[in-house]
Amino acid sequence: MDFKQLKALITVAEVGSVTRAAELLHLVQPAVTRQIRTLEEELGVSLFERTRQGMRPTDAGAIMVERARRALNELERARAEVRPAPGAVTGIVTVGLLESTTDLLAEPLVTTLTRAHPGIDLRLITAYSGHLQQWLDDGDLDLSLLYNMDSTPSLNARPLVREHLWVVAPASAGLRADEPVPFAEAAAHPLVMPASGHSLRVLIDAGAARADVDMNVAAQTNSMRVQKQLVRAGHGWTVLPGVGIADDITDGTLSAAPLTEPDVWRSIVLATPRSGRTPPAVEAVAHELVQQIRSAVAQGSWLTAEVLGTDAD
Template sequence: MEMKQLIAMVTVAEVESVTRAAQLLHLVQPAVTRQIKTLEDELGVVLFERTRHGMVLTSAGEVFLSHARRALQELERARSELTPVPGEVSGLVSVGVLESLLDLIVPALVDAVAEKLPGVQLHLLSGVSRHLNEWLDDGIVDVALLYNVSDTTAMRVQPLLNELLWAVAPPSAGLLSPEQGTWERVLREPLILPTVGHSMRTLIDKARADIPLEPKIIVETNSLNIQKQMVMAGRGWTILPAAGVARDIQQGKLSGAPLSEPSVSRSVVIGLPRTARIPRAVEAVAAELLQVSRRLVLSGEWPSATLMGTASP
Protein backbone atom coordinates (compact mmCIF):
# COMPACT_ATOMS: atom_id res chain seq x y z
CA MET A 1 0.00 0.00 0.00
CA GLU A 2 1.50 3.30 -1.10
CA MET A 3 0.80 6.88 -0.12
CA LYS A 4 -0.11 7.80 -3.72
CA GLN A 5 -2.83 5.14 -3.66
CA LEU A 6 -4.34 6.61 -0.50
CA ILE A 7 -4.23 10.11 -1.99
CA ALA A 8 -5.94 8.87 -5.15
CA MET A 9 -8.63 7.06 -3.18
CA VAL A 10 -9.40 10.04 -0.92
CA THR A 11 -9.46 12.47 -3.84
CA VAL A 12 -11.83 10.30 -5.90
CA ALA A 13 -14.09 9.91 -2.85
CA GLU A 14 -14.23 13.67 -2.34
CA VAL A 15 -14.98 14.64 -5.96
CA GLU A 16 -16.83 11.42 -6.95
CA SER A 17 -15.05 11.36 -10.29
CA VAL A 18 -11.86 9.72 -11.57
CA THR A 19 -11.58 12.33 -14.31
CA ARG A 20 -11.82 15.25 -11.89
CA ALA A 21 -9.47 13.54 -9.42
CA ALA A 22 -6.90 13.07 -12.19
CA GLN A 23 -7.09 16.77 -13.02
CA LEU A 24 -6.59 17.77 -9.38
CA LEU A 25 -3.68 15.35 -8.95
CA HIS A 26 -2.10 16.30 -12.30
CA LEU A 27 -2.22 12.70 -13.49
CA VAL A 28 -3.75 10.94 -16.46
CA GLN A 29 -7.05 9.21 -15.80
CA PRO A 30 -5.74 5.62 -16.33
CA ALA A 31 -3.10 6.22 -13.65
CA VAL A 32 -5.73 7.10 -11.06
CA THR A 33 -7.90 4.15 -12.11
CA ARG A 34 -4.88 1.85 -11.79
CA GLN A 35 -4.06 3.10 -8.29
CA ILE A 36 -7.64 2.51 -7.12
CA LYS A 37 -7.72 -0.98 -8.69
CA THR A 38 -4.36 -1.91 -7.13
CA LEU A 39 -5.61 -0.76 -3.73
CA GLU A 40 -8.84 -2.74 -4.09
CA ASP A 41 -6.88 -5.86 -5.10
CA GLU A 42 -4.59 -5.51 -2.10
CA LEU A 43 -7.46 -5.00 0.32
CA GLY A 44 -9.64 -7.65 -1.27
CA VAL A 45 -12.71 -5.38 -1.33
CA VAL A 46 -14.45 -3.09 -3.78
CA LEU A 47 -14.10 0.53 -2.65
CA PHE A 48 -16.27 2.25 -5.28
CA GLU A 49 -19.36 1.55 -7.31
CA ARG A 50 -19.00 2.93 -10.83
CA THR A 51 -22.36 4.56 -11.63
CA ARG A 52 -23.68 6.93 -14.29
CA HIS A 53 -23.62 9.66 -11.68
CA GLY A 54 -20.02 9.11 -10.65
CA MET A 55 -17.91 7.09 -8.25
CA VAL A 56 -19.90 6.14 -5.15
CA LEU A 57 -18.24 4.64 -2.08
CA THR A 58 -19.29 1.15 -1.05
CA SER A 59 -19.78 0.36 2.65
CA ALA A 60 -16.22 -1.00 2.70
CA GLY A 61 -15.06 2.18 0.99
CA GLU A 62 -16.73 4.34 3.64
CA VAL A 63 -14.86 2.46 6.37
CA PHE A 64 -11.52 2.62 4.58
CA LEU A 65 -11.91 6.31 3.72
CA SER A 66 -11.79 7.42 7.37
CA HIS A 67 -8.62 5.36 7.93
CA ALA A 68 -7.02 6.68 4.75
CA ARG A 69 -7.73 10.28 5.70
CA ARG A 70 -6.33 9.71 9.17
CA ALA A 71 -3.19 8.05 7.80
CA LEU A 72 -2.51 10.92 5.38
CA GLN A 73 -3.15 13.44 8.12
CA GLU A 74 -0.73 11.72 10.48
CA LEU A 75 1.95 11.56 7.79
CA GLU A 76 1.52 15.27 7.10
CA ARG A 77 1.67 16.03 10.82
CA ALA A 78 4.83 13.97 11.22
CA ARG A 79 6.46 15.79 8.32
CA SER A 80 5.58 19.15 9.87
CA GLU A 81 6.81 18.20 13.34
CA LEU A 82 10.07 16.70 12.09
CA THR A 83 11.03 19.78 10.09
CA PRO A 84 10.02 22.68 12.34
CA VAL A 85 11.32 26.21 12.27
CA PRO A 86 13.53 26.57 15.39
CA GLY A 87 11.59 28.05 18.30
CA GLU A 88 8.30 28.04 16.40
CA VAL A 89 5.17 26.00 17.08
CA SER A 90 4.44 24.19 13.86
CA GLY A 91 2.36 21.37 12.46
CA LEU A 92 -0.96 20.45 10.94
CA VAL A 93 -4.07 21.01 13.07
CA SER A 94 -7.57 19.93 12.01
CA VAL A 95 -10.32 21.94 13.67
CA GLY A 96 -13.96 20.89 13.72
CA VAL A 97 -16.45 23.77 13.82
CA LEU A 98 -20.21 23.70 14.20
CA GLU A 99 -21.93 25.10 11.10
CA SER A 100 -23.69 27.67 13.27
CA LEU A 101 -20.32 29.09 14.38
CA LEU A 102 -18.56 29.27 11.02
CA ASP A 103 -19.28 32.91 10.15
CA LEU A 104 -18.33 34.18 13.59
CA ILE A 105 -15.40 31.97 14.60
CA VAL A 106 -13.52 31.00 11.45
CA PRO A 107 -12.36 34.44 10.18
CA ALA A 108 -11.20 35.43 13.67
CA LEU A 109 -9.44 32.10 14.27
CA VAL A 110 -7.68 32.12 10.89
CA ASP A 111 -6.44 35.67 11.51
CA ALA A 112 -5.22 34.82 15.02
CA VAL A 113 -3.36 31.69 13.91
CA ALA A 114 -1.78 33.49 10.95
CA GLU A 115 -0.54 36.24 13.27
CA LYS A 116 0.56 34.23 16.32
CA LEU A 117 1.20 30.72 14.93
CA PRO A 118 2.55 31.17 11.39
CA GLY A 119 4.08 27.69 11.44
CA VAL A 120 0.69 26.04 11.93
CA GLN A 121 -1.35 24.80 8.97
CA LEU A 122 -5.08 24.75 9.65
CA HIS A 123 -7.55 22.24 8.26
CA LEU A 124 -11.12 23.37 8.93
CA LEU A 125 -14.05 20.94 8.85
CA SER A 126 -17.67 21.83 9.59
CA GLY A 127 -20.51 19.59 10.63
CA VAL A 128 -23.23 18.94 13.18
CA SER A 129 -22.21 18.18 16.74
CA ARG A 130 -22.72 14.42 16.38
CA HIS A 131 -20.39 14.21 13.38
CA LEU A 132 -17.78 16.38 15.07
CA ASN A 133 -17.86 14.05 18.08
CA GLU A 134 -17.28 11.06 15.81
CA TRP A 135 -14.48 12.83 13.92
CA LEU A 136 -12.78 13.69 17.20
CA ASP A 137 -13.03 10.07 18.37
CA ASP A 138 -11.69 8.83 15.02
CA GLY A 139 -8.81 11.32 14.94
CA ILE A 140 -10.10 13.10 11.84
CA VAL A 141 -10.12 16.37 13.79
CA ASP A 142 -7.72 17.29 16.59
CA VAL A 143 -9.89 19.81 18.39
CA ALA A 144 -13.54 20.75 17.98
CA LEU A 145 -16.15 23.24 19.07
CA LEU A 146 -19.13 21.23 20.29
CA TYR A 147 -22.28 21.93 22.23
CA ASN A 148 -24.16 20.33 25.11
CA VAL A 149 -21.54 17.62 25.69
CA SER A 150 -19.41 16.68 28.69
CA ASP A 151 -16.28 14.64 29.35
CA THR A 152 -16.20 11.06 28.08
CA THR A 153 -13.63 8.28 28.26
CA ALA A 154 -12.35 9.37 24.84
CA MET A 155 -12.74 13.15 25.08
CA ARG A 156 -12.13 15.94 27.56
CA VAL A 157 -14.03 19.18 27.24
CA GLN A 158 -13.29 22.71 28.33
CA PRO A 159 -16.42 24.76 29.07
CA LEU A 160 -16.49 27.88 26.93
CA LEU A 161 -19.82 29.72 26.99
CA ASN A 162 -23.59 29.57 27.12
CA GLU A 163 -25.58 31.22 24.35
CA LEU A 164 -29.27 31.81 23.89
CA LEU A 165 -31.30 30.53 20.95
CA TRP A 166 -32.98 33.28 18.95
CA ALA A 167 -36.21 33.68 17.07
CA VAL A 168 -35.18 34.71 13.56
CA ALA A 169 -37.48 36.46 11.11
CA PRO A 170 -37.41 38.60 7.94
CA PRO A 171 -36.36 42.22 8.52
CA SER A 172 -39.99 43.35 8.11
CA ALA A 173 -40.92 41.53 11.35
CA GLY A 174 -38.76 43.99 13.27
CA LEU A 175 -37.71 41.60 16.05
CA LEU A 176 -35.62 43.56 18.52
CA SER A 177 -36.19 42.31 22.06
CA PRO A 178 -37.08 39.12 23.98
CA GLU A 179 -40.60 40.47 24.50
CA GLN A 180 -41.09 40.23 20.73
CA GLY A 181 -39.57 36.74 20.49
CA THR A 182 -41.90 34.72 22.69
CA TRP A 183 -42.59 31.10 21.89
CA GLU A 184 -46.29 31.89 21.54
CA ARG A 185 -45.55 34.35 18.76
CA VAL A 186 -42.95 32.15 17.08
CA LEU A 187 -45.22 29.10 17.02
CA ARG A 188 -47.93 31.07 15.20
CA GLU A 189 -45.59 31.68 12.26
CA PRO A 190 -44.66 29.25 9.44
CA LEU A 191 -41.38 27.69 10.50
CA ILE A 192 -38.24 26.38 8.83
CA LEU A 193 -36.63 23.98 11.34
CA PRO A 194 -33.79 21.45 11.53
CA THR A 195 -34.75 17.87 10.68
CA VAL A 196 -35.94 15.49 13.39
CA GLY A 197 -32.90 13.88 15.00
CA HIS A 198 -30.73 16.96 14.52
CA SER A 199 -29.42 17.96 17.96
CA MET A 200 -30.72 21.52 17.54
CA ARG A 201 -34.19 20.19 16.69
CA THR A 202 -34.11 18.02 19.80
CA LEU A 203 -33.33 21.10 21.89
CA ILE A 204 -36.16 23.04 20.23
CA ASP A 205 -38.73 20.25 20.65
CA LYS A 206 -37.83 19.80 24.31
CA ALA A 207 -38.19 23.53 25.00
CA ARG A 208 -41.64 23.82 23.38
CA ALA A 209 -43.02 20.57 24.84
CA ASP A 210 -45.15 22.33 27.48
CA ILE A 211 -46.52 25.01 25.14
CA PRO A 212 -50.04 24.12 23.87
CA LEU A 213 -49.37 25.20 20.29
CA GLU A 214 -48.29 22.95 17.44
CA PRO A 215 -45.70 24.48 15.12
CA LYS A 216 -46.59 25.09 11.48
CA ILE A 217 -43.47 23.55 9.95
CA ILE A 218 -43.21 24.22 6.22
CA VAL A 219 -39.66 22.96 5.64
CA GLU A 220 -37.20 20.75 7.54
CA THR A 221 -33.52 20.88 6.64
CA ASN A 222 -30.12 19.93 8.01
CA SER A 223 -28.59 23.11 6.56
CA LEU A 224 -28.35 26.32 8.58
CA ASN A 225 -27.76 28.20 5.34
CA ILE A 226 -31.07 26.97 3.90
CA GLN A 227 -32.84 28.03 7.09
CA LYS A 228 -31.43 31.55 6.77
CA GLN A 229 -32.00 31.86 3.02
CA MET A 230 -35.66 30.86 3.30
CA VAL A 231 -36.24 33.36 6.09
CA MET A 232 -34.52 36.09 4.06
CA ALA A 233 -36.87 35.22 1.19
CA GLY A 234 -39.85 35.79 3.49
CA ARG A 235 -40.98 32.15 3.56
CA GLY A 236 -41.17 31.90 7.34
CA TRP A 237 -39.33 32.17 10.65
CA THR A 238 -36.73 29.93 12.21
CA ILE A 239 -34.85 29.31 15.47
CA LEU A 240 -31.06 29.50 15.54
CA PRO A 241 -28.17 30.17 17.91
CA ALA A 242 -27.22 33.84 18.12
CA ALA A 243 -23.78 33.23 16.63
CA GLY A 244 -25.30 31.86 13.43
CA VAL A 245 -27.27 35.03 12.66
CA ALA A 246 -25.46 37.88 14.44
CA ARG A 247 -23.84 39.34 11.33
CA ASP A 248 -26.93 38.87 9.16
CA ILE A 249 -29.00 40.81 11.69
CA GLN A 250 -26.33 43.51 11.95
CA GLN A 251 -26.38 43.85 8.15
CA GLY A 252 -30.16 44.12 8.06
CA LYS A 253 -30.68 40.84 6.21
CA LEU A 254 -32.65 39.33 9.10
CA SER A 255 -34.25 40.46 12.34
CA GLY A 256 -34.02 38.48 15.53
CA ALA A 257 -34.41 38.39 19.28
CA PRO A 258 -33.66 35.92 22.07
CA LEU A 259 -36.42 33.36 22.52
CA SER A 260 -38.43 33.99 25.66
CA GLU A 261 -41.13 32.44 27.82
CA PRO A 262 -39.11 30.26 28.23
CA SER A 263 -35.60 31.19 27.12
CA VAL A 264 -33.44 28.38 25.72
CA SER A 265 -29.67 28.14 25.79
CA ARG A 266 -26.94 25.78 24.68
CA SER A 267 -23.45 25.34 26.09
CA VAL A 268 -20.48 25.53 23.73
CA VAL A 269 -17.29 23.68 24.69
CA ILE A 270 -13.85 22.95 23.27
CA GLY A 271 -13.33 19.22 22.83
CA LEU A 272 -9.92 17.53 22.79
CA PRO A 273 -9.06 13.83 22.59
CA ARG A 274 -8.17 12.21 25.89
CA THR A 275 -4.72 11.01 24.83
CA ALA A 276 -1.36 10.85 26.57
CA ARG A 277 0.22 13.29 24.14
CA ILE A 278 -1.42 16.20 22.41
CA PRO A 279 0.90 17.98 19.93
CA ARG A 280 2.00 21.49 20.88
CA ALA A 281 0.38 22.87 17.76
CA VAL A 282 -3.02 21.42 18.76
CA GLU A 283 -2.73 22.83 22.28
CA ALA A 284 -1.77 26.22 20.83
CA VAL A 285 -4.75 26.29 18.44
CA ALA A 286 -7.11 25.23 21.24
CA ALA A 287 -5.79 28.15 23.30
CA GLU A 288 -6.44 30.50 20.38
CA LEU A 289 -9.99 29.15 20.06
CA LEU A 290 -10.51 30.03 23.71
CA GLN A 291 -9.07 33.52 23.35
CA VAL A 292 -10.93 34.30 20.11
CA SER A 293 -14.25 33.17 21.59
CA ARG A 294 -13.63 35.13 24.77
CA ARG A 295 -12.87 38.29 22.78
CA LEU A 296 -16.00 37.91 20.64
CA VAL A 297 -18.19 37.56 23.74
CA LEU A 298 -16.62 40.47 25.65
CA SER A 299 -16.81 42.75 22.60
CA GLY A 300 -20.50 41.98 22.06
CA GLU A 301 -19.90 40.46 18.63
CA TRP A 302 -21.24 37.17 20.02
CA PRO A 303 -24.63 38.37 21.33
CA SER A 304 -26.47 36.88 24.29
CA ALA A 305 -23.47 34.71 25.17
CA THR A 306 -21.95 34.39 28.65
CA LEU A 307 -18.53 32.93 29.39
CA MET A 308 -18.13 29.83 31.54
CA GLY A 309 -15.36 28.36 33.70
CA THR A 310 -11.79 29.25 32.74
CA ALA A 311 -13.08 31.35 29.84
CA SER A 312 -14.60 33.86 32.28
CA PRO A 313 -12.77 37.15 32.92
Protein backbone atom coordinates in the same frame (compact mmCIF):
# COMPACT_ATOMS: atom_id res chain seq x y z
CA MET B 1 1.73 -2.28 1.21
CA ASP B 2 3.56 1.01 0.68
CA PHE B 3 3.01 4.74 0.36
CA LYS B 4 2.76 4.68 -3.45
CA GLN B 5 0.09 1.99 -3.40
CA LEU B 6 -2.00 3.87 -0.86
CA LYS B 7 -1.65 7.12 -2.80
CA ALA B 8 -2.74 5.37 -5.99
CA LEU B 9 -5.70 3.78 -4.19
CA ILE B 10 -6.95 7.12 -2.84
CA THR B 11 -6.47 8.98 -6.11
CA VAL B 12 -8.29 6.40 -8.23
CA ALA B 13 -11.17 6.40 -5.74
CA GLU B 14 -11.37 10.20 -5.81
CA VAL B 15 -11.33 10.65 -9.60
CA GLY B 16 -12.91 7.34 -10.66
CA SER B 17 -10.39 6.72 -13.39
CA VAL B 18 -6.98 5.03 -13.58
CA THR B 19 -6.04 7.22 -16.55
CA ARG B 20 -6.88 10.45 -14.72
CA ALA B 21 -5.20 9.19 -11.55
CA ALA B 22 -2.03 8.47 -13.50
CA GLU B 23 -2.02 12.04 -14.83
CA LEU B 24 -2.40 13.51 -11.36
CA LEU B 25 0.31 11.24 -9.93
CA HIS B 26 2.64 11.91 -12.88
CA LEU B 27 2.84 8.19 -13.66
CA VAL B 28 2.03 6.04 -16.65
CA GLN B 29 -1.30 4.22 -16.53
CA PRO B 30 0.20 0.69 -16.30
CA ALA B 31 2.12 1.73 -13.18
CA VAL B 32 -1.05 2.80 -11.38
CA THR B 33 -2.87 -0.35 -12.51
CA ARG B 34 0.03 -2.46 -11.22
CA GLN B 35 -0.01 -0.71 -7.82
CA ILE B 36 -3.74 -1.35 -7.40
CA ARG B 37 -3.44 -4.97 -8.57
CA THR B 38 -0.50 -5.66 -6.25
CA LEU B 39 -2.45 -4.23 -3.32
CA GLU B 40 -5.46 -6.39 -4.19
CA GLU B 41 -3.27 -9.50 -4.37
CA GLU B 42 -1.75 -8.70 -0.97
CA LEU B 43 -5.17 -8.20 0.63
CA GLY B 44 -6.92 -11.00 -1.23
CA VAL B 45 -9.92 -8.85 -2.19
CA SER B 46 -11.06 -6.70 -5.10
CA LEU B 47 -10.84 -3.00 -4.30
CA PHE B 48 -12.62 -1.59 -7.37
CA GLU B 49 -15.35 -2.49 -9.81
CA ARG B 50 -15.75 -0.99 -13.27
CA THR B 51 -19.03 0.82 -13.94
CA ARG B 52 -20.29 3.14 -16.66
CA GLN B 53 -19.41 6.01 -14.36
CA GLY B 54 -15.85 4.79 -13.91
CA MET B 55 -13.90 2.94 -11.23
CA ARG B 56 -15.97 2.58 -8.06
CA PRO B 57 -14.59 1.19 -4.78
CA THR B 58 -16.05 -2.09 -3.57
CA ASP B 59 -17.12 -2.29 0.08
CA ALA B 60 -13.63 -3.52 0.93
CA GLY B 61 -12.13 -0.78 -1.24
CA ALA B 62 -14.13 1.92 0.55
CA ILE B 63 -12.80 0.71 3.89
CA MET B 64 -9.24 0.71 2.60
CA VAL B 65 -9.60 4.19 1.08
CA GLU B 66 -10.85 5.61 4.38
CA ARG B 67 -8.06 3.99 6.39
CA ALA B 68 -5.40 4.85 3.83
CA ARG B 69 -6.45 8.50 3.80
CA ARG B 70 -6.13 8.67 7.58
CA ALA B 71 -2.76 6.92 7.52
CA LEU B 72 -1.37 9.36 4.96
CA ASN B 73 -2.79 12.31 6.90
CA GLU B 74 -0.99 11.08 10.02
CA LEU B 75 2.27 10.76 8.10
CA GLU B 76 1.83 14.28 6.75
CA ARG B 77 1.11 15.52 10.27
CA ALA B 78 4.22 13.80 11.65
CA ARG B 79 6.38 15.27 8.89
CA ALA B 80 5.11 18.76 9.71
CA GLU B 81 5.72 18.31 13.45
CA VAL B 82 9.29 17.03 13.19
CA ARG B 83 10.43 19.40 10.47
CA PRO B 84 13.21 21.55 12.00
CA ALA B 85 11.95 24.97 13.00
CA PRO B 86 13.76 26.26 16.11
CA GLY B 87 11.43 28.10 18.45
CA ALA B 88 8.40 27.72 16.17
CA VAL B 89 5.20 25.75 16.68
CA THR B 90 4.50 23.72 13.56
CA GLY B 91 2.05 21.06 12.47
CA ILE B 92 -1.31 20.37 10.85
CA VAL B 93 -4.39 21.15 12.94
CA THR B 94 -7.93 20.36 11.79
CA VAL B 95 -10.60 22.31 13.66
CA GLY B 96 -14.36 21.76 13.66
CA LEU B 97 -16.55 24.87 13.85
CA LEU B 98 -20.30 24.90 14.33
CA GLU B 99 -21.98 26.43 11.28
CA SER B 100 -23.52 29.19 13.38
CA THR B 101 -20.10 30.32 14.63
CA THR B 102 -18.15 30.47 11.38
CA ASP B 103 -18.95 34.07 10.43
CA LEU B 104 -17.81 35.27 13.84
CA LEU B 105 -14.78 33.06 14.47
CA ALA B 106 -13.22 31.72 11.25
CA GLU B 107 -11.55 34.83 9.85
CA PRO B 108 -10.22 36.19 13.19
CA LEU B 109 -8.83 32.76 14.08
CA VAL B 110 -7.01 32.43 10.76
CA THR B 111 -5.68 35.99 11.00
CA THR B 112 -4.37 35.51 14.54
CA LEU B 113 -2.73 32.16 13.87
CA THR B 114 -1.14 33.35 10.63
CA ARG B 115 0.52 36.13 12.57
CA ALA B 116 1.38 34.27 15.79
CA HIS B 117 2.09 30.77 14.46
CA PRO B 118 2.86 30.82 10.73
CA GLY B 119 4.17 27.25 10.94
CA ILE B 120 0.73 25.84 11.71
CA ASP B 121 -1.21 24.44 8.76
CA LEU B 122 -4.78 25.23 9.87
CA ARG B 123 -7.72 23.38 8.33
CA LEU B 124 -11.27 24.46 9.17
CA ILE B 125 -14.24 22.11 8.87
CA THR B 126 -17.77 23.39 9.44
CA ALA B 127 -20.80 21.23 10.17
CA TYR B 128 -23.47 20.53 12.74
CA SER B 129 -22.58 19.31 16.21
CA GLY B 130 -23.49 15.66 15.64
CA HIS B 131 -21.32 15.36 12.54
CA LEU B 132 -18.41 17.16 14.19
CA GLN B 133 -18.55 14.86 17.23
CA GLN B 134 -18.48 11.78 15.01
CA TRP B 135 -15.48 13.10 13.06
CA LEU B 136 -13.72 13.92 16.32
CA ASP B 137 -14.34 10.38 17.59
CA ASP B 138 -13.08 8.99 14.26
CA GLY B 139 -9.85 10.98 14.47
CA ASP B 140 -10.60 13.26 11.52
CA LEU B 141 -10.57 16.39 13.74
CA ASP B 142 -8.05 17.47 16.37
CA LEU B 143 -10.50 19.67 18.27
CA SER B 144 -13.99 20.95 17.73
CA LEU B 145 -16.70 23.20 19.06
CA LEU B 146 -19.75 21.15 20.06
CA TYR B 147 -22.84 22.01 22.01
CA ASN B 148 -24.90 20.61 24.83
CA MET B 149 -22.58 17.74 25.66
CA ASP B 150 -20.53 16.54 28.62
CA SER B 151 -17.20 14.76 28.59
CA THR B 152 -17.38 11.18 27.31
CA PRO B 153 -14.99 8.22 27.62
CA SER B 154 -13.38 9.29 24.33
CA LEU B 155 -13.62 13.10 24.53
CA ASN B 156 -12.82 15.90 26.94
CA ALA B 157 -15.41 18.69 26.85
CA ARG B 158 -14.39 22.08 28.21
CA PRO B 159 -17.37 24.47 28.76
CA LEU B 160 -16.78 27.78 26.97
CA VAL B 161 -19.97 29.77 26.57
CA ARG B 162 -23.72 29.54 26.85
CA GLU B 163 -26.07 31.60 24.71
CA HIS B 164 -29.74 32.45 24.52
CA LEU B 165 -31.82 31.23 21.58
CA TRP B 166 -33.63 33.98 19.67
CA VAL B 167 -36.89 34.26 17.80
CA VAL B 168 -36.08 35.44 14.26
CA ALA B 169 -38.58 37.07 11.92
CA PRO B 170 -38.66 39.23 8.77
CA ALA B 171 -37.53 42.81 9.31
CA SER B 172 -41.14 43.98 8.92
CA ALA B 173 -42.09 42.14 12.15
CA GLY B 174 -40.09 44.69 14.12
CA LEU B 175 -38.78 42.33 16.80
CA ARG B 176 -36.41 44.03 19.25
CA ALA B 177 -33.49 42.80 21.33
CA ASP B 178 -34.90 44.50 24.43
CA GLU B 179 -38.37 42.94 24.09
CA PRO B 180 -38.20 39.13 24.55
CA VAL B 181 -40.87 37.11 22.76
CA PRO B 182 -42.77 34.34 24.61
CA PHE B 183 -42.61 30.91 23.01
CA ALA B 184 -46.41 30.86 22.61
CA GLU B 185 -46.29 34.06 20.56
CA ALA B 186 -43.55 32.69 18.31
CA ALA B 187 -45.45 29.42 17.87
CA ALA B 188 -48.52 31.32 16.67
CA HIS B 189 -46.62 31.88 13.39
CA PRO B 190 -45.58 29.27 10.81
CA LEU B 191 -42.06 28.17 11.77
CA VAL B 192 -39.00 27.34 9.66
CA MET B 193 -37.20 24.77 11.76
CA PRO B 194 -33.96 22.78 11.81
CA ALA B 195 -34.58 19.24 10.59
CA SER B 196 -35.82 16.70 13.12
CA GLY B 197 -32.98 15.07 15.01
CA HIS B 198 -30.76 18.13 14.74
CA SER B 199 -29.40 19.11 18.17
CA LEU B 200 -30.85 22.62 17.91
CA ARG B 201 -34.24 21.16 17.02
CA VAL B 202 -34.08 19.01 20.15
CA LEU B 203 -33.66 22.16 22.26
CA ILE B 204 -36.53 23.91 20.48
CA ASP B 205 -38.85 20.92 20.82
CA ALA B 206 -38.05 20.74 24.54
CA GLY B 207 -38.86 24.45 24.87
CA ALA B 208 -42.19 23.95 23.09
CA ALA B 209 -43.04 21.09 25.46
CA ARG B 210 -42.25 23.25 28.50
CA ALA B 211 -44.41 26.05 27.05
CA ASP B 212 -47.15 23.50 26.31
CA VAL B 213 -47.61 24.76 22.75
CA ASP B 214 -47.83 23.05 19.37
CA MET B 215 -45.60 24.33 16.58
CA ASN B 216 -46.85 24.85 13.03
CA VAL B 217 -43.73 23.76 11.12
CA ALA B 218 -43.86 25.25 7.63
CA ALA B 219 -40.46 23.96 6.48
CA GLN B 220 -37.45 22.05 7.79
CA THR B 221 -33.83 22.34 6.66
CA ASN B 222 -30.36 21.30 7.78
CA SER B 223 -28.92 24.71 6.83
CA MET B 224 -28.99 27.80 9.02
CA ARG B 225 -28.50 29.97 5.94
CA VAL B 226 -31.56 28.41 4.32
CA GLN B 227 -33.55 28.99 7.52
CA LYS B 228 -32.74 32.69 7.35
CA GLN B 229 -33.39 32.86 3.61
CA LEU B 230 -36.87 31.36 4.03
CA VAL B 231 -37.66 33.76 6.87
CA ARG B 232 -36.61 36.74 4.75
CA ALA B 233 -38.90 35.48 1.99
CA GLY B 234 -41.86 35.44 4.38
CA HIS B 235 -42.30 31.68 4.86
CA GLY B 236 -42.40 32.00 8.64
CA TRP B 237 -40.39 32.75 11.76
CA THR B 238 -37.59 30.65 13.19
CA VAL B 239 -35.44 30.10 16.28
CA LEU B 240 -31.66 30.46 16.12
CA PRO B 241 -28.70 31.14 18.41
CA GLY B 242 -27.74 34.80 18.71
CA VAL B 243 -24.27 34.22 17.27
CA GLY B 244 -25.80 33.25 13.93
CA ILE B 245 -27.91 36.38 13.43
CA ALA B 246 -25.84 39.33 14.66
CA ASP B 247 -24.95 40.55 11.15
CA ASP B 248 -28.52 40.11 9.90
CA ILE B 249 -29.84 42.28 12.71
CA THR B 250 -27.18 44.92 12.13
CA ASP B 251 -27.88 45.20 8.40
CA GLY B 252 -31.65 45.18 8.97
CA THR B 253 -32.48 42.14 6.85
CA LEU B 254 -34.04 40.32 9.82
CA SER B 255 -35.48 41.29 13.17
CA ALA B 256 -35.02 39.20 16.30
CA ALA B 257 -35.67 39.02 20.02
CA PRO B 258 -34.59 36.67 22.81
CA LEU B 259 -36.93 33.72 23.27
CA THR B 260 -38.64 33.56 26.66
CA GLU B 261 -41.37 31.73 28.59
CA PRO B 262 -39.39 29.57 28.71
CA ASP B 263 -35.86 30.84 28.12
CA VAL B 264 -33.93 28.36 25.97
CA TRP B 265 -30.13 28.23 26.10
CA ARG B 266 -27.44 26.18 24.43
CA SER B 267 -23.96 25.64 25.83
CA ILE B 268 -20.86 25.35 23.67
CA VAL B 269 -17.81 23.31 24.63
CA LEU B 270 -14.35 22.79 23.20
CA ALA B 271 -13.98 19.05 22.70
CA THR B 272 -10.68 17.19 22.27
CA PRO B 273 -9.79 13.49 22.19
CA ARG B 274 -8.81 11.93 25.51
CA SER B 275 -6.34 9.46 24.06
CA GLY B 276 -2.86 10.18 22.81
CA ARG B 277 -0.52 13.10 23.20
CA THR B 278 -1.72 16.61 22.34
CA PRO B 279 0.74 18.21 19.89
CA PRO B 280 1.90 21.77 20.67
CA ALA B 281 0.23 23.02 17.49
CA VAL B 282 -3.16 21.72 18.66
CA GLU B 283 -2.65 23.35 22.06
CA ALA B 284 -1.79 26.65 20.38
CA VAL B 285 -4.90 26.57 18.19
CA ALA B 286 -7.13 25.64 21.14
CA HIS B 287 -5.74 28.58 23.13
CA GLU B 288 -6.36 31.06 20.31
CA LEU B 289 -9.87 29.73 19.67
CA VAL B 290 -10.80 30.16 23.34
CA GLN B 291 -9.40 33.71 23.29
CA GLN B 292 -11.41 34.58 20.17
CA ILE B 293 -14.61 33.36 21.81
CA ARG B 294 -13.97 35.28 25.02
CA SER B 295 -13.15 38.41 23.05
CA ALA B 296 -16.35 38.11 20.98
CA VAL B 297 -18.45 37.82 24.13
CA ALA B 298 -16.65 40.72 25.84
CA GLN B 299 -17.13 42.98 22.80
CA GLY B 300 -20.83 42.13 22.52
CA SER B 301 -20.43 40.48 19.12
CA TRP B 302 -21.87 37.24 20.51
CA LEU B 303 -25.42 38.19 21.42
CA THR B 304 -26.75 37.29 24.90
CA ALA B 305 -23.82 34.98 25.58
CA GLU B 306 -22.09 34.23 28.88
CA VAL B 307 -18.55 32.90 29.25
CA LEU B 308 -18.37 29.64 31.21
CA GLY B 309 -15.32 28.93 33.33
CA THR B 310 -12.41 31.19 34.19
CA ASP B 311 -9.56 28.70 34.20
CA ALA B 312 -6.28 29.89 32.73
CA ASP B 313 -5.26 28.54 29.36
